[in-house]
Amino acid sequence: MKKMMMPVLATVALFFVSVGVNAENRQQGNGQGYYSQSGGKYGRGHYGRFGKKHGVDPVAIKVKLNLSEAQLPAWSAWKDQVYLAKDQQQENRYRMRESMQSGNKPSVVEKSQIRIDHLQQRLESARKIHAAFTDFYNVLTAEQKSELDNMAQKRKGKGKGRGRFNQPPSQQFQS
Numbered sequence: 001m002k003k004m005m006m007p008v009l010a011t012v013a014l015f016f017v018s019v020g021v022n023a024e025n026r027q028q029g030n031g032q033g034y035y036s037q038s039g040g041k042y043g044r045g046h047y048g049r050f051g052k053k054h055g056v057d058p059v060a061i062k063v064k065l066n067l068s069e070a071q072l073p074a075w076s077a078w079k080d081q082v083y084l085a086k087d088q089q090q091e092n093r094y095r096m097r098e099s100m101q102s103g104n105k106p107s108v109v110e111k112s113q114i115r116i117d118h119l120q121q122r123l124e125s126a127r128k129i130h131a132a133f134t135d136f137y138n139v140l141t142a143e144q145k146s147e148l149d150n151m152a153q154k155r156k157g158k159g160k161g162r163g164r165f166n167q168p169p170s171q172q173f174q175s
Contacts, residue, residue: 005007064151067142074139078132087126092118 058079067075096114099106106114140148 005165014159061148063152064138065147067144071136071139074132074136078129078136081129081132085122088121088125092121
């Protein structure tokens with residue numbers, strides 16, 4: 001029995017040594033919180049799991065529309081407003097998370113006031129983005145406006161259709 005156990009123990013010991021050596025330079029487990037390798041609750045740094053390009057991507061619009069030099073200042077002003085708004089939202093999330101983790105949890109009334117403040121900030125930034133986008137849209141040619149309108153109507157990902165009841169009448173009830 002002892003002769004049979006020695007090779008088994010040696011194999012098990014070699015296995016654990018090799019796992020330890022191979023895992024030395026790799027992240028162990030999920031890191032600092034839920035879903036941290038893929039983003040999520042306490043995940044990846046700035047901009048969450050999708051990056052700055054989640055939502056509107058001004059760079060893709062610039063490439064797709066093939067903007068001229070005269071159109072670039074208006075595009076740049078709009079792009080800066082979009083990225084500034086995303087940075088502000090991320091900063092608000094960080095401040096809220098830090099206050100929750102510090103032990104100084106706000107009361108329900110304070111939370112609702114913080115939420116109102118965040119929504120007011122988002123409304124102000126949405127107005128600035130709208131003004132900058134209007135200026136950008138006004139410098140586009142008719143073809144570029146048409147292309148941009150088509151880009152805005154295309155939806156990507158799950159549920160990308162118009163829905164069963166938002167179809168033209170001839171296609172509304174066809175399966």
